[in-house]
Amino acid sequence: MAGYKHYFKKNWRITMVSELKSDILHEVILRRPDQSHKGDYGRVLLIGGSVQFGGAILMASQASIGAGAGLTTVATDRANLTALHARTPEAMFIDWQDSDQVVENIKKSDVIVIGPGLGTDQQAVDLVKRVFATGTQDQILVVDGSALTIMAENHLMFPRKPYTIATPHQMEWARLSGIQLNYQTEHQLNEVQRQILNLDVLVLKQHHTLIYAQNELRQLMIGGAYQATGGMGDVLAGTIGGFVGQFKNNHLKAVEAAVYAHSMIAQEMASHSYVVKPSFIADALPNYMARIQSNL
Numbered sequence: 041m042a043g044y045k046h047y048f049k050k051n052w053r054i055t056m057v058s059e060l061k062s063d064i065l066h067e068v069i070l071r072r073p074d075q076s077h078k079g080d081y082g083r084v085l086l087i088g089g090s091v092q093f094g095g096a097i098l099m100a101s102q103a104s105i106g107a108g109a110g111l112t113t114v115a116t117d118r119a120n121l122t123a124l125h126a127r128t129p130e131a132m133f134i135d136w137q138d139s140d141q142v143v144e145n146i147k148k149s150d151v152i153v154i155g156p157g158l159g160t161d162q163q164a165v166d167l168v169k170r171v172f173a174t175g176t177q178d179q180i181l182v183v184d185g186s187a188l189t190i191m192a193e194n195h196l197m198f199p200r201k202p203y204t205i206a207t208p209h210q211m212e213w214a215r216l217s218g219i220q221l222n223y224q225t226e227h228q229l230n231e232v233q234r235q236i237l238n239l240d241v242l243v244l245k246q247h248h249t250l251i252y253a254q255n256e257l258r259q260l261m262i263g264g265a266y267q268a269t270g271g272m273g274d275v276l277a278g279t280i281g282g283f284v285g286q287f288k289n290n291h292l293k294a295v296e297a298a299v300y301a302h303s304m305i306a307q308e309m310a311s312h313s314y315v316v317k318p319s320f321i322a323d324a325l326p327n328y329m330a331r332i333q334s335n336l
């Protein structure tokens with residue numbers, strides 16, 4: 041496993057943790073101008089979904105669409121095509137073995153989400169490398185799930201050009217940072233954040249998720265164990281993709297709003313559901329966002 045020093049270089053100064061509050065939703069989720077079209081709300085490309093983990097990319101794309109991405113395209117295994125179109129006909133499909141089409145779509149996307157259900161075989165490694173090599177300055181990259189495991193296993197660094205957001209759970213973070221779970225205290229994280237390389241936002245998922253950015257550390261104080269269901273992080277990755285694709289004024293705030301909305305919807309559902317199905321959150325997003333926009 042790579043030592044964490046391999047990944048971190050940029051100077052970050054984080055002083056204290058502040059609570060992420062509901063204000064962030066009202067700051068970010070605003071009424072859309074009438075004179076606008078789908079191209080204004082983000083071209084989001086999601087890459088993932090091996091035969092084994094097809095559900096992950098379906099949930100992420102459902103969330104991207106539910107969160108309001110103008111155009112959502114999914115690069116995945118052909119085995120997922122029928123299910124994708126049956127679940128989310130709004131999504132476009134590309135076969136992830138078609139390198140030319142993958143590269144063409146990476147280039148024309150505003151946001152690229154890579155990792156949900158990607159798996160870690162050689163094809164997946166090649167896809168991560170291709171995305172990292174092709175991403176440009178004005179694009180936003182969300183790195184999640186298997187893509188983070190691939191980075192750790194192959195000693196890859198986050199790319200320099202795109203605005204880059206990583207969304208590891210604690211084990212993915214352990215693989216990537218070299219810091220074992222028991223040592224993932226705030227102090228340890230501050231130490232590594234001081235030196236983080238090429239990363240703009242780190243969403244460290246857990247009970248009370250932490251969001252690190254330059255000079256800022258916020259903590260989510262809502263949500264609970266009713267969210268401990270496979271796919272919950274995949275839906276978060278798609279939600280972040282949809283939010284950063286359309287709410288363009290401030291990328292960090294868009295990420296924070298996505299993290300808050302994802303858990304707030306879950307918390308509301310938990311009043312009448314013992315566990316919350318991740319795909320229900322994806323489908324609840326448009327209604328929830330309308331309520332925020334109308335201050336209800």
Ligand SMILES: NC(=O)C1=CN([C@@H]2O[C@H](COP(=O)(O)OP(=O)(O)OC[C@H]3O[C@@H](n4cnc5c(N)ncnc54)[C@H](OP(=O)(O)O)[C@@H]3O)[C@@H](O)[C@H]2O)[C@@H](O)CC1
Binds near residue numbers: 155271
């Ligand atoms: N329906 C689908 O298609 C789904 C597809 N998925 C896709 O599968 C891919 C692999 O992702 P993954 O997260 O399932 O596996 P991995 O990265 O090996 O981590 C699990 C290991 O880490 C440990 N662990 C410790 N702390 C932890 C924590 N806080 N949170 C979580 N885990 C924690 C944990 O410990 P244990 O459970 O053994 O105690 C275990 O040893 C990825 O692409 C993802 O998108 C999933 O989304 C599920 C639904």
Ligand SMILES: Nc1ncnc2c1ncn2[C@@H]1O[C@H](COP(=O)(O)OP(=O)(O)O)[C@@H](O)[C@H]1O
Binds near residue numbers: 208246274
């Ligand atoms: N006990 C819990 N309390 C609050 N949030 C939780 C809890 N368990 C899981 N979550 C949330 O669910 C998501 C799980 O992400 P992840 O492990 O990547 O899921 P998956 O890869 O299965 O989609 C994260 O947003 C995490 O914060």
Ligand SMILES: [Mg+2]
Binds near residue numbers: 184185209273274
């Ligand atoms: Mg995950």
